[in-house]
Amino acid sequence: MQSTSPVDQVSVIKAFAATLLAFVLIDGAWITFVAVPLFQRELGSLMRADPLLWPAAIFYLIYAAAVTLLVVLPSAREGRLAAAAWRGALLGLAAYGTFDLTNLAIVKGWTLLAALVDLGWGTVATVLAGSMGFWASRRRTASR
Template sequence: MAKYLILYLACVLVFFPLDFIWLSTMGKSFYFRELDGLLLDQPNLVIAGLFYLAYVAGIVILVAAPAEGDVLKALLMGAVLGLVAYGTYDLTNLSTVKGFSPLVAAVDMAWGTALTAVSAAGGVWIARFFA
């Protein structure tokens, strides 16, 4: 259980700051422009927090732990998880939400792929120091 907690905290240390930087820089300049009228002025932080807690748990359970200390394996498996997870969200929105932008779908899927890959690999790398 300690292994999972260490991996979880290590992945959090990578995921949260990177996504905060992305959203705080791209949020107003890109997402609001592209999704005019679809976004709330302020996100629901409780729901966002629940997503983050669950998603990082998914990174740990599906990628970081199975990578068994192999940073490259975590990077590649993280990329797959990110593409599938963000792709599910973005492609579903693209197919069902009027006004959802194909550009947003492409950019967000690329971001989710990179973010999940780097978070998994970084988490595995950091966790090595505490094992």
Template sequence: MKNVMSAYIGGLLGFLILDGLWLGLIAKDSYTQAMAGLMRSEVHIWPWVVFYSLYCLAIVQLVIRPQFSARQGKGVLLNGAVLGAAAYGAYNMTNYALLADWPLGISLQDWAWGTVVTSFSSYCGWRAQRLAS
């Protein structure tokens, strides 16, 4: 249980830090410009809390736990990238398919980012559980 909690906290912290940098600094302007007509005037925080909490549970269960005993993190990085590509691809391609003003450029950018952030967050969680054990 200690390993699972360490993996969850490590993955969640990695995800929050990386995604905070991405959404708050690096890609903020491109997202805001591309989706200006779609943005709420007041952001709802609870959907983010739900997403981050559940997505990091999925990362632990599907990516990190199968690699607990691995000596290197290559499998974690690869499997995290696969999970990220699947999850963010489903989200972005569904939005692009269904929403009239959903920008393709943002979909592709976000899909790539989701692949990268899930991979690195998976590694952070794997590393945290290795340090805790």
């Protein structure tokens, strides 16, 4: 695919930082206000009383890097927000589908409702975070 817009190292760093920040903020709000109450009702005994934060932190770093490399940078090179949206939707569906559908298949007590709601959220969250990373990358490029 022909590159229509250069993406330099500063843009990559800004894209990663914006993607990570957006994902942590929107996912944090989602977890607090929707996921915890839903999962407590749906998955009760499977929930930890005190969640471990270090695995979540590692996930956010890995996932933000994947979104940056697979969604943001190719879309920024094309200069198309719509590309970031569809790539984000596809990655979110694949990543969250892997988690939720595998759990539905092998974890006794994992419910269809929890899987579908979380899968939908992961798709939307990845679109939003990827779009913010795209915006940050393009903003840096456009300001020169």
